Amino acid sequence: MNVAVFIKKTTLHEGFGGLETQNKALCEGLAKRGHKITIFAPKQELNTDSQELNGVSYKFIDCSYRSLGGFGYLDKNNWINRSVEAFKQSYKEEKFDLILGQSSAALGLVMKKNELGVPVVSISHGTTTGEYKTLLQSLSSPKDYIKLIPNTAYFLLNFFNRQREFVLHSDKVIAVSKFVRQALIDETFVDESKVVVIYNGIDEDIARTKKEDGVVRLFYVGLIHRSKGLADLVVAMGQIRDKKVELTIVGDGPHLMGLKEMVSEKKLLDKIHIFGRIPHKESMKLLGESDIFVLPSRRVEGFPMSIVEAMLAQVPVIGSNMGGIPEGIEDGVTGIIYESGNVDQLKNAILKLSEDEELRNVMGKKAFEKAKKEFTLDVMLDKYEKVFNEVIL
Incomplete structure (x- = not known):
């Protein structure tokens, strides 16, 4: 099968995150199964x-990626137009069986799919309303509130235009969690049969290298942003500073310096160790040394791949009840779910697991079994191929 993939940025670009990482795993996995994969990106x-990398072809397009108030199609250099031009040019050289779009990145092709004669499948990692709720939770300064006006206009544009266009006009939409699927149905009124759930999966062996020094190690990896709830985690750590519990935070983002300042102000430098962005291999080594993974998010999450990584490392997860997080964590079995923003619940969850090694081990083993059954790369690829075949046939 020859698949053209459209995405806003890749793992070769600066500032990539979970969506780009999932796309890389998906495309390279499909390529290993014999499919021809070409990724188009600004x-x-x-x-x-x-570029050619790990069996996947990349084509990078000179363009602008601004929505221009919904009138991007009037700009010939806009991605919505240039993506279609790039596809048509490549199609002359080799026929594509399918177009796969990450979020609304294939919107230009979705709107011309009848003319192009190629079916389109789009992947949704979240919804416009979820992103707007995250924005509201991140407001803290007068400058943020001033920016809220244009950001609200952008939200309304996406809600009534971009999101509905790519969801309603794609041949099939893949949601990364049941939460995202239901949100898409509620926000766009799309036919329920058009939206299927496929959880993110990874193929990774993460070695357990626990240190026997009596310290219980917490671990977080991901975006350093106010909406990720890391301030809650710092406050909780301050309340248990007398315990032999330490926290390692890995990642980068707009609130990295602010987080470091908060840790310093609370005199927790001996308890909380903050790294910036580090190579994935090093991050997974730190995960393998950890006892508990914590995802204290205050934002509406789709389905974080970091949860799956922790489960495959046999590390129990403490996560907030936001978005698709509870679909990865079986409360009381593979980890603990708490109410987002409730620092007391977060603190108590940390204490419960940190003080019971046997419970951590049991939860870690059950998390590993669940991940191997539901969240591996092969499981994800099988389901994607099934959707592709249904759409093509």
């Missing part, structure tokens, strides 16, 4: 037009 800061 060039942005990259200095190359194309």
Whole structure:
């Protein structure tokens, strides 16, 4: 099968996150199964037009990626137009069986799919309303509130335009969690039969290398942003500073310096160790040394891949009840779910697991079994191939 994939940025671009990581795993996994995969993305800061990596072809397009108030199609250099041009040019050289769009990145092709004669499948990692709720939770300064006006206009544009266009006009939409699926149905009124759930999966062996020094190690990896609830985690750590519990935070983002300042102000530098962005291999080594993974998010999450990584490392997870997080964590079995923003509940969950090694081990083993059954790369690829075949046939 020859698949054209459209995405706003890739793991080769700066500032990539979970969506780009999932796309990389999906595309490379499909390529290993014999499919021909070509990824189209805006060039942005990259200095190359194309690249071959791990069996996947990349084509980078010179363009702008601004919505222009919903009138981006009037700009010939806009991604919505340039993506279609790039596809047509490539299609002359090789026929594509399917177009796969990450979120609304394939919107231009979705709107011309009848003309192109190629079916389109889109992947949704979240919804416009979820993103707007995250924005509201992140407001803290007068500058943020001033920006709220144009951001609200952008939300309304996406809600009534971009999101509905790519959801309603794709041949099939893949939601990364049941939560995202229901939110899409509620927000766009799309036919329920058009939206299927496929959880993110990974293929990774993470070695357990626990240190026997009596310290219980907590671990977080991901975006450093106010909406991720890391301030709650710092406060909780301050309340149990007398315990032999330490926290390692890995990642980068707009609130990295603010988080470091908070840790310093609370005199927790000996308890909380903050790294910036580090190579994935090093991050997974730290995860393997950990006893508990914590995801204290205050934002509406789709289905975080970090949860699956922790489960495959046999590490129990403490997570908030936001978005698709509870679909990865079986409360009381593979980890603990708490009410987002409730620091007391978060603190108590940390204490419960940190003080009971046997419970951690049992939960970790059950988390591993659940991940191997539901969240592996092969399980994800099988389900994607099934959707592709249904759409093509």
